[in-house]
Amino acid sequence: AQKITQTQPGMFVQEKEAVTLDCTYDTSDPSYGLFWYKQPSSGEMIFLIYQGSYDQQNATEGRYSLNFQKARKSANLVISASQLGDSAMYFCAMREGVTGRRALTFGSGTRLQVQP
């Protein structure tokens, strides 16, 4: 089974609107962390936001927020007020803390295009 599933290969959003990028995960590890990374066309992976499995509140970082629904095993990324510079690939990733691998397992990514 896929550990991380991103079901949206591509998304379009109008500038200044909000967009949600979906991510579901699969683990039996009680302790895990969920990460979102942005990869612009330049290729570098940029860390955006982190959510720990025991965190009570959804993570937020500026225009980025993570809609964490533990029972549904989803960790969707919400980008508010989209900007042209947000056009990039976005990857959801998971690190399993106890029984699993400590490195990141990535989803297949979502390509976001922000339109003026």
Next chain:
Amino acid sequence: GAGVSQSPSNKVTEKGKDVELRCDPISGHTALYWYRQSLGQGLEFLIYFQGNSAPDKSGLPSDRFSAERTGGSVSTLTIQRTQQEDSAVYLCASSLNEGYEQYFGPGTRLTVT
């Protein structure tokens, strides 16, 4: 401050040759990771170093791949007898400690002809 650096940025090699890819992590980061990104396979974990612990090599695709980390800092990923399917972008990342967010380098694009 300085981020993760990788060299070379691009490497073209002939099938059957050995290659070495270098990673300089962020100073003070104890954890170092190698990943591979290719069109068909997405982002794959290769190997992980944490402090003085034995590395997690479970992601290495074959025994042609090896890596070492000297002095808890610089790491070298070596691919012996390269094959065309080894063509990919090799990404290195480091984190303050395991469990923290990982910061990635710009990658080395390897092309095997």
